[in-house]
Amino acid sequence: MSSTPQSDAHEGEGTAGVSETVLSYPQFIWKALGVATDGGPLFYVWMTVLTAVWLVGINAFVHQVVNGQGVTAMTDHVSWGMYIGNFTFAVGLAAGAVMMVIPAYLYKDKEMHDVVIVGEILAIASVAVAISFVTVDIGRPDRVWHMIPFIGRFNWPISMLTWDVIVLNGYLLLNLHVVGYLLHQRFLGRKPNPKFYIPIVLLSILWAVSIHSVTAFLYSGLGGRPFWNTAILAPRFIVSAFVSGPAFIVLALQIIRRFSDFHVGDGAIRTLLNILRVTTILNLFLVGSELFTELYTGGSHTASAQYLYFGLHGKNALVPWIWTALSFNTIAAGVFIFARPGKHMWLIDIACVLTLFGLWVEKGLGLIVPGFVPSTLHEIVEYLPNALEWKVSLGVWAMGLIVFTLGLKIAVAVFRGDMHVSEEAH
């Protein structure tokens, strides 16, 4: 271990700085743990509520594992439901976070660059949520090891699900690296070395597109399900991700601004709104194109769309959901166009909430369930999630919000200089 002059270390991770860097990990983690469990009364209330919801979800999941998925509302007719719907939406949220990364790194937007870590933490939390939703959906969680390459039997490259496993875990690792590296360097009081994270950031932009395309291919590759078997599915997924991601981040940034003294510039929010103006309209256009093709053509291949939007043979469980979603998305598109960030921020907040709900329906129940209704033998068996599925799903989202909150808390502490390496560690 050579003794490196301090000035060298400040330039980034030189060869000699490595041991020192590694030695500071335990301290970093210990202090992060401290920051993550420290806060005002509101923080404790928030975390207690999330933890309680999470535990209720875990308990419901355990009951499901013990008694079998017969305790859910799913059947052999509608064999995927609430969980896979939420999975799809969560992947979108993760991919949508890239809408901060692109302005920050590709267009060198200074204000966005200051807060881009929020997007990267959102990506981590959303991928964790997505992976959890797949985990709670499988019948034999004890056998997940069968999927581990070389140890189990990983049906790659034939099964699209194996592609999804790769891209989701890859995206998680990329973002963990970037966030971990940036925070740790700041913690050490060093300037992050671009060569250790910029290439990863650029890769993560492409990767973000891949996670949602692959998730779309999962469905669109099935010839037996005409509702999903459409080339427009991947573009629709990407565009709607670029609505849900920015909408969530706009809300998150304002909450951060209100509850911490982390500086969030108006410019970052304005950029996100400019993105939302385009993507909400584009998303409605793609939905419209899909609807036109389905409804104008008619025939048995369009029965699912009929079922979703108008009901089929008197069965119409999803009709109120999808029309609510469509109206919310339309209202939001209007608000994003006409509302001025300085003046009507409250209106924009409402629009973000509306469109998040709208997309959750559109890409959740509204995408998964009609794929199964009518069934491949044209039987009509309806599905709406039951109480247990709600509990498990809310539990997973609570876990995601815990990850997001703690990630933000640590990031804010590091960026504000409240959390830094102790002198004796040098």
Next chain:
Amino acid sequence: MAFDPSRRNVMKAGGATLGAAAFARAIAPITEWTADLSVDEFIQRHYKEMSREDMNKVLRRIEAKTLEEYGATVHVEDVRPTPGVQFAYALNLSVCIGCRNCSKACHEENNHDRPTNNSYIRVLEMDNGSMSLENGTVNYDGPVPKPGKFYMPVQCHQCDNAPCVKVCPVEATWKESDGIVVVDYDWCIGCRYCEAACPYHARRFNWTKPEIPAEEINPDQAYLSNRVRPQGVMEKCTFCLHRTRKGRLPACLEACPTGARVFGDLADPDSEIRWVLENKRVFVLKEDVGTLPRFFYFFDE
């Protein structure tokens, strides 16, 4: 990094303890499930990776478990395909009367869950004058056949280009050399991607642990076919491979009162199935999805 016994830290430690206790309570029911799961089952290899010796141990374990859990003495075999044999099935729509005896025979032969009355065969009642499944229904009652109707049983088509096999992330389902698509029930993770991929509604999921009274359990079982399935895995029609690979006919065929069903070896030029395919007006269901079924429908002249 030393522990600082301030009020806040004590509160934190208290909170953590409370949280851990609540967590332990939330996951407590899991013990009920893990008690059922042995280490041998957990580490069991994929069907294709097991030696004959490994397989024999597994078969004996399955027999012991069926006795323990269901009170039934059964014999489980690993029946392999005969080289050169190519199984196929054909169904005569002109004579099928929709009695659903095939469906019932399947239910009993394959040790299906009793409360759900599960079967690998669904019989559609269709309107004369239309081949569209949209005009069919499985929910019909009363005496059959009804005037103006015809009947179309649907089961696994054992496709040569099987979407269910393609999508499986863990290779728990595959096509055997005699054309039968099978599932390793001990390898399936229960993601149900195959169920979504199948265009014929041929796959079933074990939503709960199957319930069958001991006296109703068919003791003549095979690893890849009708043994009692575990909870949380997929299952499907196997053309009764525990029978057909030993020269017998599928249970659904034997139960058919009208002789609508024809089963046999495509590789045998003198077989009845070959004669049907060569001489009848034969079609496959949903030919447009490119699945290349081994299950054919035909009409008499």
